[in-house]
Amino acid sequence: MLSFPAPSVYQASKCFVTYGVMGHLEPKQPPTKGKPWATLTSQDFIHSADLILPQEAFEVVNAALLTARPAPEFKKVTMSLQDIVTGPFFAEYIKKVGDVLMLSGGRRGIDNVYSLKHGVLTLFLDKEAYERAGLVGKPDGVKGKRGLKPRWVVELDLKGNSMFTGKKGFDRLVYAAKNALNTPVTWLFCNASSTTPNPDPLAQHSPSNVTSTPKVSQNINVAMPVLHPEVEFLTSGHREDLESFSTDIYEWLSLVRLQSPRVRPEDQIDPFLCRYQAPEAGQARLCKISWQGFLTPSWSRQILIDVVTAIPTNTWFSLSTTTFSKGMARDNSECTILRSPGLGGEYIMWEVRGHE
Amino acid sequence: MESRKPKDQPIAAVLLGRAFEPDEANRIFTEKIQQRPLFLTPSSPPPSNLRAARQRAREKKIAQRKKALKPKPLSASQRRKLGLYDVPREGQKYAIFEPLHNLWLGYMREVLGGEIYTGGEGAAAKLASAEFHGAEVEVVRSGCVSRVGIKGIVIKDSKFAFEIITRENRLKLVPKEGTVFRLEVPVPARERDGHQETATAKQDQPSSMVIEIHGEQFQYRSADRASKKFRSHFSKTL
Numbered sequence: 001m002l003s004f005p006a007p008s009v010y011q012a013s014k015c016f017v018t019y020g021v022m023g024h025l026e027p028k029q030p031p032t033k034g035k036p037w038a039t040l041t042s043q044d045f046i047h048s049a050d051l052i053l054p055q056e057a058f059e060v061v062n063a064a065l066l067t068a069r070p071a072p073e074f075k076k077v078t079m080s081l082q083d084i085v086t087g088p089f090f091a092e093y094i095k096k097v098g099d100v101l102m103l104s105g106g107r108r109g110i111d112n113v114y115s116l117k118h119g120v121l122t123l124f125l126d127k128e129a130y131e132r133a134g135l136v137g138k139p140d141g142v143k144g145k146r147g148l149k150p151r152w153v154v155e156l157d158l159k160g161n162s163m164f165t166g167k168k169g170f171d172r173l174v175y176a177a178k179n180a181l182n183t184p185v186t187w188l189f190c191n192a193s194s195t196t197p198n199p200d201p202l203a204q205h206s207p208s209n210v211t212s213t214p215k216v217s218q219n220i221n222v223a224m225p226v227l228h229p230e231v232e233f234l235t236s237g238h239r240e241d242l243e244s245f246s247t248d249i250y251e252w253l254s255l256v257r258l259q260s261p262r263v264r265p266e267d268q269i270d271p272f273l274c275r276y277q278a279p280e281a282g283q284a285r286l287c288k289i290s291w292q293g294f295l296t297p298s299w300s301r302q303i304l305i306d307v308v309t310a311i312p313t314n315t316w317f318s319l320s321t322t323t324f325s326k327g328m329a330r331d332n333s334e335c336t337i338l339r340s341p342g343l344g345g346e347y348i349m350w351e352v353r354g355h356e
Numbered sequence: 357m358e359s360r361k362p363k364d365q366p367i368a369a370v371l372l373g374r375a376f377e378p379d380e381a382n383r384i385f386t387e388k389i390q391q392r393p394l395f396l397t398p399s400s401p402p403p404s405n406l407r408a409a410r411q412r413a414r415e416k417k418i419a420q421r422k423k424a425l426k427p428k429p430l431s432a433s434q435r436r437k438l439g440l441y442d443v444p445r446e447g448q449k450y451a452i453f454e455p456l457h458n459l460w461l462g463y464m465r466e467v468l469g470g471e472i473y474t475g476g477e478g479a480a481a482k483l484a485s486a487e488f489h490g491a492e493v494e495v496v497r498s499g500c501v502s503r504v505g506i507k508g509i510v511i512k513d514s515k516f517a518f519e520i521i522t523r524e525n526r527l528k529l530v531p532k533e534g535t536v537f538r539l540e541v542p543v544p545a546r547e548r549d550g551h552q553e554t555a556t557a558k559q560d561q562p563s564s565m566v567i568e569i570h571g572e573q574f575q576y577r578s579a580d581r582a583s584k585k586f587r588s589h590f591s592k593t594l
Contacts, residue, residue: 132497134504175505179496 013331017246018349019234022308022339030305036337036349037301043335044117045103045188045324046295049303050257052318055219055285057311064310065303066214066289072190074294077207080184081114081177084121085158086165088201094119094158099193101296105186108326109141109151112181119159123181125152132180134172188294212293220286223265225252225279227316228340229348250350252279253318253336256286295321304337316341326354443511443527450523453490453509460490464541472543472565483567484586487578488513491539493520496568499534499593506530515577532571534593539567 020035031037053061083089084102093100094116102116113124123137130137130152137154156173157163163170189207227249233242255263255276262269262276265283300321307317320336331354339347365373368389372381435441465472467486471479494507506528512519517531542564572591576584 128497131499131501132504134498134501136501172505180504 013352013354016351020347022345022347025305025308027309036347039335039349039351040301040304040321041297043297043321043323043333045101046297046300046321047324048290048292049295049300049321051289051307052256053287054315055287057315058218058287060310061307065306071211071213072291072293072295072299073209073211074188074190075207075209076186077189077202077205078184078186079205081181083205085174085177092197092201097191097193097195097197098159101190101192103188103324119157121156121158123154125154129180133176135176190294190296192296192298210293212291212295214289214291216287216289217259218287220259220288221265222256222263222284222286223278223280224282224284225249226281227338228342246348249338253338257320314341314343441512448521448527449525450521453511453521456490457492457509461541465544472541473546475565485582493518493537493539495530495535496538497536503530503535513578516575532575535571537569537571540564
């Protein structure tokens with residue numbers, strides 16, 4: 001009904017906290033709707049993912065995730081936009097295979113960045129490139145700075161019926177790729193589907209394959225807080241309690257992810273140097289598995305499903321995924337899910353989103 | 357002067373009496389105020405005689421004749437209604453203007469002379485006053501993005517726009533504002549000491565001279581541009 005106007009000044013990233021219950025998982029039908037799953041798939045390109053577990057659950061997870069499934073792979077390739085939009089690459093990967101993710105190098109507010117996801121090609125251009133390209137787009141960025149050097153976003157659906165050679169809209173894209181946006185850039189390429197066309201049109205551009213093997217750190221001794229919120233926090237009047245509880249847990253989780261010495265039980269640091277005090281509820285040994293690379297949101301959703309089905313129901317775990325940074329200030333968006341210990345299958349999800 | 361009391365004298369006489377001597381004040385009062393001539397019909401024409409009337413009639417006739425001979429320029433709506441500048445449907449063919457384009461290429465090579473190989477300031481000065489009817493232009497950059505990519509021969513170079521005929525025989529009117537046009541002039545092979553260039557040397561030379569015109573600074577009629585001195589301005593929009 002009432003929609004707030006788009007912010008015209010820089011806004012800091014916001015963190016949205018959700019408390020919910022994960023339903024029963026049907027192994028044949030992976031869930032796509034609903035809160036933890038939809039949020040995971042709504043992220044665009046994932047840079048790193050961390051999984052934190054109690055040490056006791058490591059064996060099971062190792063068997064289910066690390067040995068059963070291959071490590072995610074992606075490719076680094078140097079191509080120009082023209083190679084993507086014309087030729088065998090377009091016919092095979094974009095029209096037939098369809099589910100490819102690509103991201104070009106550069107920072108979004110400064111350089112020209114191109115991305116391809118679900119067949120939608122998005123070009124983030126500065127004013128000169130936009131005026132030379134001749135493709136219709138929308139203004140990008142805060143409205144307050146429009147007069148000086150506005151930036152533009154052009155979105156094109158390459159899977160549509162009108163995207164064939166000979167059609168006017170597609171010919172304009174080809175003209176732009178040939179004349180205005182014709183410098184070759186480095187791309188990260190990930191084929192999310194299981195089919196690879198043969199012969200591979202990517203081979204002529206000599207891609208370099210990169211595998212994001214998971215890094216495992218085991219037997220981390222930490223001081224553990226209580227991971228389950230009190231029942232009264234969840235009632236309507238106790239919003240501040242829930243807020244402080246979730247902030248503390250998020251802080252603790254972030255420090256564990258960084259493998260910071262501050263969460264060790266025997267840590268003695270001068271409070272002048274660091275004011276953080278680890279929670280005193282108990283000790284535990286944890287293990288951490290982390291992946292870094294160009295990962296797809298469907299992969300992270302699959303990881304969550306695998307972990308939930310693999311480990312016993314009263315064990316807790318935490319999965320966090322971080323995306324590539326979108327702006328100059330390196331603000332990434334992140335999604336962290338913590339399943340609380342207990343039989344209820346309850347979870348807390350922190351979603352950090354930049355405003356752009 | 358009768359010595360009356362100041363109350364009985366008129367105010368003008370009193371004031372004059374303050375400024376001048378009594379005799380002088382009296383003289384001025386009588387001559388310039390009491391006996392001042394009052395014109396009843398100040399702009400009455402001089403009485404006409406036949407000769408002056410005939411001369412006046414003759415001059416008026418000559419002026420009217422001159423006015424009829426010098427027509428006023430047409431207004432924009434009159435121009436549109438008359439359709440003087442419309443190209444007829446049979447004439448809207450790219451093939452008709454190709455010979456004009458070749459003529460223009462020859463003209464451009466002649467205008468640029470030796471500077472076609474080097475380019476730079478001298479070439480720019482010559483180009484600024486050159487004629488562009490018949491040039492093959494391509495819109496390379498524009499604030500209105502749908503204009504980018506229009507390519508054809510210029511058939512009309514007006515103050516604010518180029519009228520271009522494209523290869524598909526379509527007539528396009530492209531405003532010059534915020535638009536950058538690109539022209540290419542093929543460079544003839546250079547002859548040195550009367551010997552023809554060898555094949556390898558020819559590859560090193562660029563095959564055409566590329567000219568980019570910023571339409572924003574070019575918004576003058578081609579006739580006015582001949583005498584215009586172009587100075588380089590800092591452009592806020594580029």
